Amino acid sequence: MQHNIKMVVFDMAGTTINENNLVYKTLRKAINEAGFNFSLDQVLTEGAGKEKRQAIKSILTVYAGINDEELIGQIYQNFIAQLTEAYTQAEIMPQNNALELFTALKKRNAYVVLNTGYDRLTAQAIIQKLGWKETIEFDGLVTASDVSKNRPDPDMIYFAMNKFGILNSSEVVKVGDSIIDIQEGQNAGCGLSIGITTGAHTVDQLLSANPDFVINDLIDLLPLIA
Numbered sequence: 001m002q003h004n005i006k007m008v009v010f011d012m013a014g015t016t017i018n019e020n021n022l023v024y025k026t027l028r029k030a031i032n033e034a035g036f037n038f039s040l041d042q043v044l045t046e047g048a049g050k051e052k053r054q055a056i057k058s059i060l061t062v063y064a065g066i067n068d069e070e071l072i073g074q075i076y077q078n079f080i081a082q083l084t085e086a087y088t089q090a091e092i093m094p095q096n097n098a099l100e101l102f103t104a105l106k107k108r109n110a111y112v113v114l115n116t117g118y119d120r121l122t123a124q125a126i127i128q129k130l131g132w133k134e135t136i137e138f139d140g141l142v143t144a145s146d147v148s149k150n151r152p153d154p155d156m157i158y159f160a161m162n163k164f165g166i167l168n169s170s171e172v173v174k175v176g177d178s179i180i181d182i183q184e185g186q187n188a189g190c191g192l193s194i195g196i197t198t199g200a201h202t203v204d205q206l207l208s209a210n211p212d213f214v215i216n217d218l219i220d221l222l223p224l225i226a
Contacts, residue, residue, distance in 0.1 A: 015177045153187060
C-alpha cells in the first residue's frame with residue numbers, strides 16, 4: 001500500500017483516452033506511404049509511447065536498418081498532417097472510468113497530470129475535442145515538445161514535479177499502456193510505475209518491463225494507492 005501520493009501522471013492515448021489506436025494506425029500509414037510495408041503490430045512494438053519522430057526512427061532502424069534523418073522528417077510531417085485530419089473526424093472518448101478516477105484523486109489532494117509523446121499543439125487539440133479543461137478535469141499537461149529528452153527519460157515527469165512543487169518522486173505514480181511508460185516512471189524513481197491493458201501493449205509486453213502492477217481498468221488504481 002502506498003501513502004502520501006501527491007501526483008499521478010497518466011499517459012494520454014490508450015491510457016486515459018480511447019481512440020482505438022488511431023495514432024499508430026496513422027503512423028503506420030504515413031511510414032508505409034514512404035515505401036514500406038510494416039504491420040500495425042510492428043509499429044506498436046517499437047513506436048508505442050515514444051515521441052513520434054523518435055518512434056519513426058526506431059521503427060525504420062529496427063525493421064529496415066534505415067537511419068535517414070531527412071526521410072524521418074518527411075514521414076513525420078506527413079504523419080502530423082494526417083493525424084490532425086484524422087482527429088477532426090474520429091470519435092474520441094475518455095477511457096472507462098477516467099473522469100471518475102480523476103475526481104477521486106482530486107478528493108485525495110493528488111494532482112492529475114497528463115503526459116504524452118505528442119507535441120503540445122496536437123495534445124491540446126485532442127483535449128479540446130474531449131471538452132476537458134485544465135484545473136477542472138485535470139491539473140496539468142506535459143508534452144514531448146516541453147522537454148529536451150523524451151521517454152524513457154524522466155524529464156516529462158520531472159517537469160510536472162517542478163510545476164507542482166513536488167520534490168520526492170516516490171510521491172508520484174506513473175500509469176501508461178506501453179513499456180516505455182513504465183520505464184519512464186522507473187527512471188523518474190516514481191513510487192509506483194503501473195501498466196494498463198487498455199492500449200498499445202499486451203499484458204505480457206507490459207510485464208516484460210517489470211512494472212509494480214498491471215491493471216485492466218483505470219479505477220483499479222484506487223486500491224493500490226489507498
